[in-house]
Amino acid sequence: MLSRDHKREENAMNLSRLALVISVTALLLFAICVPAHARTEQVSSPDKSITVSVNIGKTLQWSLAVDGQEVLPPTPIALKLYKRTTLGATPRLLDVQRASVDEVIEPPVAEKRSRIPNRAEQMTLTFEGSYAVTFRAYDDGVAWRFETSLPGEVEIESETVAFRLNGPWKVWRTSTRKWNCSFESEYTVQPPAEWPADEMAFLPLYAKLENGPALLITEADLLSYPGMFIGRDQKDATLLTGRFAPYPKVEKPYRDRYIHVAEAEPFIAKVNGTRSFPWRVVCVARKDTDLLANDMVYRLATPCQIQDTSWIRPGKVAWDWWHANVMWNVPFKSGINNDTYKKYIDFAAQNGLEYVILDEGWSKTTDLTDLNPNVDLAALAQYGKEKGVRLILWCVWRTLDAQKDQVLPWFRNLGIAGVKVDFMDRDDQKVVEFYERMARATAEHQLLLDFHGAFKPTGLRRTWPNLITREGVMGMEYSKWSDKSGPE
Numbered sequence: 001m002l003s004r005d006h007k008r009e010e011n012a013m014n015l016s017r018l019a020l021v022i023s024v025t026a027l028l029l030f031a032i033c034v035p036a037h038a039r040t041e042q043v044s045s046p047d048k049s050i051t052v053s054v055n056i057g058k059t060l061q062w063s064l065a066v067d068g069q070e071v072l073p074p075t076p077i078a079l080k081l082y083k084r085t086t087l088g089a090t091p092r093l094l095d096v097q098r099a100s101v102d103e104v105i106e107p108p109v110a111e112k113r114s115r116i117p118n119r120a121e122q123m124t125l126t127f128e129g130s131y132a133v134t135f136r137a138y139d140d141g142v143a144w145r146f147e148t149s150l151p152g153e154v155e156i157e158s159e160t161v162a163f164r165l166n167g168p169w170k171v172w173r174t175s176t177r178k179w180n181c182s183f184e185s186e187y188t189v190q191p192p193a194e195w196p197a198d199e200m201a202f203l204p205l206y207a208k209l210e211n212g213p214a215l216l217i218t219e220a221d222l223l224s225y226p227g228m229f230i231g232r233d234q235k236d237a238t239l240l241t242g243r244f245a246p247y248p249k250v251e252k253p254y255r256d257r258y259i260h261v262a263e264a265e266p267f268i269a270k271v272n273g274t275r276s277f278p279w280r281v282v283c284v285a286r287k288d289t290d291l292l293a294n295d296m297v298y299r300l301a302t303p304c305q306i307q308d309t310s311w312i313r314p315g316k317v318a319w320d321w322w323h324a325n326v327m328w329n330v331p332f333k334s335g336i337n338n339d340t341y342k343k344y345i346d347f348a349a350q351n352g353l354e355y356v357i358l359d360e361g362w363s364k365t366t367d368l369t370d371l372n373p374n375v376d377l378a379a380l381a382q383y384g385k386e387k388g389v390r391l392i393l394w395c396v397w398r399t400l401d402a403q404k405d406q407v408l409p410w411f412r413n414l415g416i417a418g419v420k421v422d423f424m425d426r427d428d429q430k431v432v433e434f435y436e437r438m439a440r441a442t443a444e445h446q447l448l449l450d451f452h453g454a455f456k457p458t459g460l461r462r463t464w465p466n467l468i469t470r471e472g473v474m475g476m477e478y479s480k481w482s483d484k485s486g487p488e
Contacts, residue, residue, distance in 0.1 A: 043123035045137040060088040075162035082155035082267040092128040108309035109465040118299045141283040150273030157267045161242030168210035173201035179245040182453045183472040193237040200229040216283040220300035222458035227427035244268040245428035256365045257396040257423040301459025314468045315354025336361040337374035349387040359394040368407045381414045390417035397424045408445040418448025427455040439464035
């Protein structure tokens with residue numbers, strides 16, 4: 001038998017062991033609740049004037065400092081998978097990779113600069129769960145994007161993008177209350193607190209800090225994903241958040257040119273699990289003129305996918321719709337007919353215009369092969385060729401998409417220069433994919449592409465430089481029926 005002293009000693013040892021077990025368990029529970037890798041990583045622009053700070057804690061948050069001043073306080077970023085996990089929630093950092101981007105881009109089609117320096121410092125944070133977030137800091141702005149390495153196809157329920165505008169900010173914003181719009185709007189100038197919570201703005205959005213820099217918020221390399229809108233948070237008037245059109249479930253044609261979303265899925269995108277997502281872009285300007293020179297969106301886009309670009313020749317165009325094909329003092333009845341278009345071609349040739357647009361009316365809107373009986377397309381193309389002027393044909397987007405395999409080779413054989421595509425009026429994932437599909441298809445047939453009624457540029461013209469222009473503003477056409485697009 002053990003003595004009393006021995007028993008007391010054994011009890012004390014057991015209590016010590018129990019205390020140790022409790023302490024270790026508590027530490028393990030604390031490690032589970034609070035990530036052991038909670039820390040801040042930073043990346044600064046080549047000239048060190050712009051710094052992105054990324055806080056890795058219970059959530060993933062980013063902030064922006066310009067010239068030593070924090071202009072955007074920390075806000076979360078996340079990517080929520082439908083009925084699955086949220087990337088960016090309780091992040092567990094595995095690796096940090098840093099690199100310098102230093103190249104010169106030579107655009108095959110004229111841009112603001114013939115040689116575009118692409119210099120940035122890059123930081124890629126890789127996390128447990130097969131995802132990463134890459135940040136870039138340029139001398140004129142910052143950008144970030146999610147990258148995933150997940151098997152199969154995944155559905156994205158939502159993406160968290162937020163910008164906190166504390167202090168004396170003013171925003172210049174567009175306005176819409178619905179996803180279906182022509183992306184043509186007047187700009188409202190106001191403090192964020194006066195922004196009605198039920199209104200969204202399509203990008204870009206301009207924000208100016210009193211006695212501080214200006215920011216232009218947009219996105220780049222938008223591929224197979226919905227475009228981003230911005231709205232004011234319902235409860236916090238200083239917080240602007242990204243919003244995305246849901247993925248269409250049921251679509252219904254409307255009139256002869258639209259396709260409306262009749263029913264939507266409970267997620268915003270259906271994508272390949274291994275991919276890079278669009279760049280979230282914040283351009284920085286100390287003075288407004290800096291924005292005119294900013295080409296970050298082009299720099300961040302996927303490089304050119306066309307091997308031979310020698311056939312792509314932008315130029316000036318005579319536009320028939322602007323004055324409704326009405327001519328005076330001509331020996332024929334003006335309108336949508338051969339004589340009128342020959343006159344346009346003559347005018348273009350005499351004044352150094354490379355192209356003439358045949359806007360709505362040259363064919364049936366629902367069938368591009370059903371020509372207006374007063375229009376001989378082949379004869380007009382030949383007449384233009386003799387004069388050194390080529391034709392661009394207006395098309396309804398849904399008709400062209402349905403008939404592209406039939407009509408694009410036909411257009412090229414006729415010597416048509418390109419197409420003007422109209423009435424998309426959406427930027428959900430399906431319509432974004434139409435933009436990509438049409439840019440690729442027209443490039444394959446060496447046709448120029450002009451998008452009308454389009455969402456903002458996101459760099460697709462770098463990837464497919466035959467996309468020579470897009471209209472997505474309240475432009476000159478509004479002068480025909482209003483004074484909204486005047487110089488004021």
